[in-house]
Amino acid sequence: MRVLVVDDDYAVLDAFKDVLEDEGYEVCLAANGLEALKELRRGNRPCVILLDLMMPVMNGWEFRQEQLQDQALAAIPTVIVTAHNRPDESARELGAASCIRKPVKPEQLLSTVGKYCA
Amino acid sequence: MRTFSEFSRPAWLRYGGAVVASAAALLLTGLFWPFFRNIPFMPAFLAIFLAGWFGGGGPSFLAVALCGVGLNFFFYPPASSLWLEDAYDVLRMIVFLVVGSLGSLVFRQLWAAKRQRAQLIVEEEKARASAETVAGELEQILESITDGFCALDRAYRYKYVNRQAEEILGRRREELLGKSALEGSPMSEAGIGAVRKAMDQGETRHAQAFNPVLERWLATDIYPSPDGVVVLFRDITDRKHAQEEIRRMAAIVESSEDAIVSETLDGVITSWNAGAQSLFGYKAEEIVGRPVSMLMPRDRKNEMQKILERIRRGERVEHFETVRLTRDGGSVPVSLSVSPVKDESGNVVEAAKIARDITEQKRQQTERERLYRDAQEAARVREEFLSVAGHELRTPLTSLQFQLHTLRRRVKSSEQDKAVQLLDRAAAQLQRLARLTEELLDVTRITTGRLELELEETDLGQILKEVVDRQKDSASRSGCELRVFAPEGITGIWDRSRLDQVITNLLSNAVKFSSGKPIEVRADLDTSWARLTVEDHGIGISPEDQAKIFERFERAVSKRSYGGLGLGLWITRQIVDAHHGRIDVTSRLGQGSTFRIELPLKPPGGAFA
Numbered sequence: 185m186r187v188l189v190v191d192d193d194y195a196v197l198d199a200f201k202d203v204l205e206d207e208g209y210e211v212c213l214a215a216n217g218l219e220a221l222k223e224l225r226r227g228n229r230p231c232v233i234l235l236d237l238m239m240p241v242m243n244g245w246e247f248r249q250e251q252l253q254d255q256a257l258a259a260i261p262t263v264i265v266t267a268h269n270r271p272d273e274s275a276r277e278l279g280a281a282s283c284i285r286k287p288v289k290p291e292q293l294l295s296t297v298g299k300y301c302a
Numbered sequence: 303m304r305t306f307s308e309f310s311r312p313a314w315l316r317y318g319g320a321v322v323a324s325a326a327a328l329l330l331t332g333l334f335w336p337f338f339r340n341i342p343f344m345p346a347f348l349a350i351f352l353a354g355w356f357g358g359g360g361p362s363f364l365a366v367a368l369c370g371v372g373l374n375f376f377f378y379p380p381a382s383s384l385w386l387e388d389a390y391d392v393l394r395m396i397v398f399l400v401v402g403s404l405g406s407l408v409f410r411q412l413w414a415a416k417r418q419r420a421q422l423i424v425e426e427e428k429a430r431a432s433a434e435t436v437a438g439e440l441e442q443i444l445e446s447i448t449d450g451f452c453a454l455d456r457a458y459r460y461k462y463v464n465r466q467a468e469e470i471l472g473r474r475r476e477e478l479l480g481k482s483a484l485e486g487s488p489m490s491e492a493g494i495g496a497v498r499k500a501m502d503q504g505e506t507r508h509a510q511a512f513n514p515v516l517e518r519w520l521a522t523d524i525y526p527s528p529d530g531v532v533v534l535f536r537d538i539t540d541r542k543h544a545q546e547e548i549r550r551m552a553a554i555v556e557s558s559e560d561a562i563v564s565e566t567l568d569g570v571i572t573s574w575n576a577g578a579q580s581l582f583g584y585k586a587e588e589i590v591g592r593p594v595s596m597l598m599p600r601d602r603k604n605e606m607q608k609i610l611e612r613i614r615r616g617e618r619v620e621h622f623e624t625v626r627l628t629r630d631g632g633s634v635p636v637s638l639s640v641s642p643v644k645d646e647s648g649n650v651v652e653a654a655k656i657a658r659d660i661t662e663q664k665r666q667q668t669e670r671e672r673l674y675r676d677a678q679e680a681a682r683v684r685e686e687f688l689s690v691a692g693h694e695l696r697t698p699l700t701s702l703q704f705q706l707h708t709l710r711r712r713v714k715s716s717e718q719d720k721a722v723q724l725l726d727r728a729a730a731q732l733q734r735l736a737r738l739t740e741e742l743l744d745v746t747r748i749t750t751g752r753l754e755l756e757l758e759e760t761d762l763g764q765i766l767k768e769v770v771d772r773q774k775d776s777a778s779r780s781g782c783e784l785r786v787f788a789p790e791g792i793t794g795i796w797d798r799s800r801l802d803q804v805i806t807n808l809l810s811n812a813v814k815f816s817s818g819k820p821i822e823v824r825a826d827l828d829t830s831w832a833r834l835t836v837e838d839h840g841i842g843i844s845p846e847d848q849a850k851i852f853e854r855f856e857r858a859v860s861k862r863s864y865g866g867l868g869l870g871l872w873i874t875r876q877i878v879d880a881h882h883g884r885i886d887v888t889s890r891l892g893q894g895s896t897f898r899i900e901l902p903l904k905p906p907g908g909a910f911a
Contacts, residue, residue, distance in 0.1 A: 193697050199704030206711055238693060267696035268689070272756045272799075285799075287699035287736045290707035 185301040186210045186228060190220040190247065191236040191265070196286075200234065203290045204297065216240055217247030224257050231301035232281075233262040234293075237274060248278045261300045265293075316357030317364055323349035323356075324368035332376065342377055343398050346370075350402050359410025366402030370395065448536065454497065455530040458483045470537050472516065488515050493522055493535075500524040500531050510538070561636075561657040564643065567614055569594045569606055572652060581636075581659055583629030597626045599633060613642045613653040626657065635664045684746075692743050699736045706732060740803075741869045745854065748876045755797040755880055757905065762792040762801070762825055762832055769805045770823065773813060781818040782838075784809075788825035792832050794903035800877045805834070807870040808897050812838040819894070832901050839894035848887055882906055 187209045189200045194215070201211045212228060214220035216239040224230075233251075237244030244264065251257045264275045264283040275283035284296060327349035331338050338344060346369035354362030374384055378391045386392045444451050450467030452460055459482055463475040471478070471488040483489055483497065492511035500507045507524040519542040522535040555562045561578035565571050571594050574586040582589075582597060589596075595603055602624060609619050619640040625633050636657040643652035710725040747753060766788050777784050812821045819839035826833050843851060852875040878885045881901050889895035 193701065195701035196697060196704075199701040199708070202708035203704050206708060267693040267700070286696040287703055287739075290704055293704075 186212060186230040187297055187301065188212045188214065188220060188223060188228075188230040188233045190214045190217065190233065190239070190244070192216055192239040193236075196236075200293070203293065207294055209297070209301065217242030217244065217250070220247055221250055221257075224251075224260075225254075230260065232297055233260055234265045234297070235262050235280070237264060237266045237268055244274075245278065248280070252279070263296055263300075311357070313360075316361045319356045320349075320353035320361035320364040321368065323352045324365045324372065327365075327369055328372040328376065331373070335377070342373055343369075343394075346373060346398070347402070347405070350405055354406060354409030354412075358413035359406050362406035362409045363403065366399060366406055370399050370402070373398075450533075450535045452478075452483070452533045452535075453527065453530065454483050454501075454533065456501070458497070458501070458530075461530065467535070470516070470518070470520070470535065488513070490515060490520070493520070493533075496522060496524050497531060497533065500526050558656075561655075561659075563594070563655045563657070564652050565594050565655065566652055567610055567650065569610060578657070581628070581634065581657060582626065599625055599627055609638075609640055610653060613640055614650055616642050616644075616650055618642070623660065635660050637663075688743060688746055695739045695743075696736075699732065699739065702732055703729070703736070741873060744803075744873050745869050748873065753876055753880050755800060757795050757797055759793055760796040760798045760801060762794065762796075762834065763788045763790055765798065765802050765805060766823065766825060766834075769802060769809055772806070773809050776810070777813050777821070780813050780816060782813060782816040783820040785820055785822045786824075787822065789827070792825055792827045794832055794901060795905060796881060796901065797877075800880075804874050804877050804899065805836075807874045808836040808899075811870060812836050812840070812895075812897075815840040815895070817841060830903050832903060834899045834901075835896055837894065837896040842891040842893050843887065843889040843895050844891050848889055851887065852885070 185208075187204050189197055189204075189211060190213075191197050191200070192215050197213045197215070201213060204211045212223050212230065214223050218241050220233070220235075221242075235244050235247065242250075244266070248262065251260070251262070261281040262278075264278065264280045265286060265288065266274065266283070267286040268274055272283055274280075281300065282296060284293065324346075327345035330345040331342060346365075349369055350362055350365040353365035371384070374386065374395060375382065378395070379387055386395065444462070444464045445466075447464070448466060450470040451462070451464040452467050453462040455461050459480055460475075460478040463471075463478050468475055473488060478487075481487075484494060487494070489497070490511055490513040492509055493513065496507040496509040499505065504526045506526065507522075509522045509524075511520065511522075512518075513520050518537050519539040520535050521538045522533060525532050525534070555575045558575060558577045559580075561581040562573075562575045563571060563578050564573040571590050571592055574584070574590055579585055595606055598606060605624060609622070612619055619638065622638040622640070624636060624638060626636050627633055637660045639656045639658075641654050642650040643654050645651045706725055706729045710722060710729070713721045713725060744753075766786060770784055770786055774784065809821070809823065816838045817840040821839075822835075822837045824833075824835045824837075851871050854869065854872045875885050878899055878901070882905065883899060883901035885897065885899050887895055887897050
């Protein structure tokens with residue numbers, strides 16, 4: 185079961201990777217939306233995408249736009265993980281599966297990921 | 303006028319009379335010839351006398367002639383002839399003619415004298431009548447003039463008082479005539495002084511003075527006359543008042559800082575006060591009579607027509623903000639108020655304009671707008687900063703939490719109990735740091751007025767359960783038992799994460815101050831309200847502290863004994879307020895506290911502010 189984590193903060197990427205891998209998930213990392221799209225188009229389809237919003241090169245909103253336009257990728261559940269003040273609003277706006285606001289506890293992240301990667 | 307009948311008799315009557323009298327005398331002489339034989343001229347003399355009396359000199363001469371010829375023809379021989387035989391008869395006839403003519407001359411003189419006398423009488427009567435007419439006309443004039451008129455003799459006694467004087471002085475002329483004007487008179491002292499001077503120096507005097515007796519202003523002209531003085535006076539009280547009023551108004555207009563200008567309905571300036579001079583720079587003599595359009599910027603010339611049209615209709619224009627040109631070519635923002643000026647019959651004849659310099663007002667308004675923009679910009683910058691700061695603080699907290707989590711897992715599998723314990727403590731501190739960060743961000747956000755709610759269908763019982771689960775560890779560590787009484791299905795339209803925050807705050811406070819005693823959490827449902835109480839049996843809060851614990855940075859306990867920023871209950875109240883709910887506390891020192899929250903199930907009016 186693969187999880188794609190998209191975040192421009194390497195400390196976050198690494199920390200998520202450790203926790204998720206300890207729980208037995210295969211974790212792919214992307215530092216921005218563009219890398220994430222490349223990863224997805226390489227054919228590695230995850231069961232969930234954990235998406236940060238504020239990123240350089242291609243931000244979360246732009247990534248969602250690209251993802252939803254791509255038939256092959258649109259259906260992949262995407263969880264917004266952001267330090268943004270209004271994550272719920274952003275999630276609704278982006279048609280995301282759900283949202284988590286940083287700081288997030290490992291247990292909360294695992295239970296959310298668990299919902300999509302049973 | 304008398305008439306004199308004898309002079310109005312026509313000549314034919316007077317001379318006819320003479321003929322008749324002469325014929326009658328001749329007839330009488332003939333009829334009584336035996337009687338008149340010796341005095342044949344007797345009837346003739348009677349006829350001459352009558353003709354002279356009745357007709358004057360001319361008719362009398364005629365009677366002499368007729369009688370002389372008649373007597374000679376009819377009675378002196380030879381008969382029926384004008385010839386006289388007897389010399390004695392000739393002599394008698396000559397005597398008759400001479401005496402008769404003398405008598406006629408006497409009548410002529412008499413008539414001339416009578417005629418002269420009659421002429422004199424007529425002339426005298428004419429003169430008297432015309433004098434009476436003049437006097438009557440004079441009196442009529444004196445009675446009809448609008449001035450009061452009095453004539454005083456040399457002893458200052460009233461000789462004449464006209465009707466207007468009666469009215470002004472408030473006395474009847476009968477009361478005044480013959481009395482001295484100096485004593486008990488309605489004349490003022492100033493008036494008396496002027497009359498004395500006019501009388502003594504024989505000069506005309508004029509005076510304007512307030513008469514305290516009559517309480518009126520009088521203008522008096524005193525003229526010396528041959529036998530005293532005449533006094534003409536008029537009541538000018540109304541005029542004085544009007545003048546005072548005009549002076550007062552003029553003083554107000556002149557002292558006004560606003561420009562006060564009047565103009566004709568064609569826009570020609572007719573008056574210009576000092577305020578106008580200082581506002582526009584023109585002196586009155588430079589601009590009165592010139593078109594007001596010279597004060598108007600090119601692009602505002604048509605304003606005047608619109609304003610004057612309204613004024614012609616009798617309307618006012620108030621606080622019309624515009625721009626006017628000054629003498630030095632600059633422009634000044636003004637607020638105009640224009641009113642119609644009407645004549646006595648209500649026709650609009652002029653426009654009165656008040657222009658106020660609103661440069662300062664405009665400057666202040668611009669300043670206010672600038673400050674408002676600055677404030678808005680500052681708020682935007684702060685909001686942006688908060689957003690960035692929030693992001694920047696939360697991101698490392700997140701990775702730190704995850705790293706501790708991983709570390710703990712790995713350490714635990716190597717069975718190093720002490721290390722696990724230390725990591726747990728580190729995780730708890732990290733958790734605390736995360737909460738403090740959120741509180742700080744919240745308080746800044748609320749202070750800038752931006753606590754926004756994300757409303758959704760929320761199950762209060764479920765949040766309660768989650769919070770209690772999270773607090774269980776710290777509660778058991780404090781040795782207090784958490785008892786929850788909540789029926790299922792308490793749902794409302796609330797902000798889920800904010801409600802979580804409220805309950806977490808109340809519960810962590812209760813745990814902190816419970817002194818190891820049990821804590822009861824109750825939730826129940828009214829028709830349109832959800833109620834939540836958190837009751838502890840700990841140290842309690844004093845009445846004076848109860849009043850301020852919901853304020854920012856306030857705490858009921860010493861900061862040396864208990865940590866925290868003193869923001870939790872303040873944020874709690876802000877969240878409850880934003881939901882249009884209520885929060886209160888009842889507490890007794892040493893007995894514990896009960897916090898009660900009531901929330902409407904739905905936002906009133908469909909949305910929370």
